[in-house]
Amino acid sequence: MSAELKPTVTVSPSARPQAALPTLGMVRGIYAFWRRNALVWRSNWIAACFAFVLDPAVFLFAFGYGLGAAFTTMSGMPYFAFVVPGMMGLGLLYTSFIECSYAAFFRMEAQRTYHAILATPMALGHIVAGEILWAGTKATLSSSFILLVGACFGGVLTGWHSLLAIPVATLTAMAVGAMALLLTSVSRRIDDFNYAWPLLVTPMLMFSGTFIELARFPVWVQMVGKCLPLYHGVEVMRMLTSGHNLVLETVWAHIAYLVAIIIVFGALALARLNGRIFK
Template sequence: MIEDFAAALPANAWNWVAVWRRNYLAWKKVSLVTILGNLADPMIYLFGLGTGLGIMVGRVDGASYIAFLAAGMVAVSAMTASTMETLYAAFARMHSQRTWEAMLYTHVTLGDIVLGELAWAATKAFLAGTAITIVTATLGYAAWPSILYALPIIALTGCVFASLAMVVTALSPSYDYFVFYQTLVLTPMMFLSGAVFPSDQLPHAFQQIARCMPLSHAIDLIRPVMLDRPIGGIALHVGVLGLYALLPFFLSMALLRRRLMR
């Protein structure tokens, strides 16, 4: 069994780039539409909630509500972009189009494919999150010089949620099952993790749950940077996000090997 798992690991440090490049070339034809689509949903939240509730809420944690919300929407956009890519697009390449099957007849391994898919999903998350960051900074809701420090955090957030979504992709028999993950996991996470309102206003039990959620750690890194404030507990937040990126990656490879190689 150990030998079988080892055979599924990435063959070398660069094979995954071919998988990433294949996805990039397919996406390039519809890149503008995709980027605008990724911008639309978080911007609706930002201006709908930010301007509407912002009048009633006032300042939150020393910042305007729309500036507070902007940081949350950056993290949410990275989460959504990487998740949708790994769920629907990667599942199509694996199941419907059988692109993965064709790749496995070449020198790439299953690990190369999974790593390439995760890297591509993280790239899309980076593009989506960066676009939101630039828009909010242009409108004056984020500090211009310090937003550069948010970019690697956005990429890491994309890796985390791509890795988690790959486990769901490995387990799902069809597209219909993805809605359970979106409704029962992602939506509650968005509201519990401090994206829309401070999580310290939640009951104590929910605060403890929120601290275990990856989105909460991503927001705790992104928000201070966008508001030009010092970040507390950087090592803890990065360490937790790193674990959320690595552990599901190995789990998804084991599940996918069982699914594809049987």
């Protein structure tokens, strides 16, 4: 091999790829990363679907029966109708959190997928946005299935516009995913996610009005719950599937909060990952 064929530019994780190669446009870059995750997922989709689609449906059945016997009505609606959007929230919370925490950390640290991708004309922003979008996509599948099951058993009180709960689920999942990705960016090892369960995931699950309305808890717990994105998502989904207290201004306010969470936490995660990967 002659000397001039040797690469003059070495692309290593320590050099920003933009310096070496033209970067893809934003939409193409994000789509490329999203598609990478989708292709990996597709190879095992039957086994994967089992956990995050069937599991929340079993929860729906269990809570509908088990807690439904204790609470006949909640927030002025039958308990089953109350719990359907709550279980959509549970499904999207677990799916999206695990995708952007354990799975993302595994891709970054064990497989070094991010480093490999950054050696191509992709930017770190594409990875962060693609990761959050992919978590949203997976969670959408899970939430839609619960909505379908809930509708079949009479848990959806409104008509077709209850379908609007699905994009809300996507948005909520992306907000959760953005928060999880920030945790990923600061975790030193995979066991650090153990802290996230008692400090983030369980409070979100319990105090977002998923299966017990928030008003039953002390005021300080309600304040904590209202800061977390899942509360806002579940509130909007519940308005859409039950038709109770459906006020358009409130819906937009909740959605604006979710979008703000996605942007703020996504940007923080991007900044932290930038410091971590290109140090």
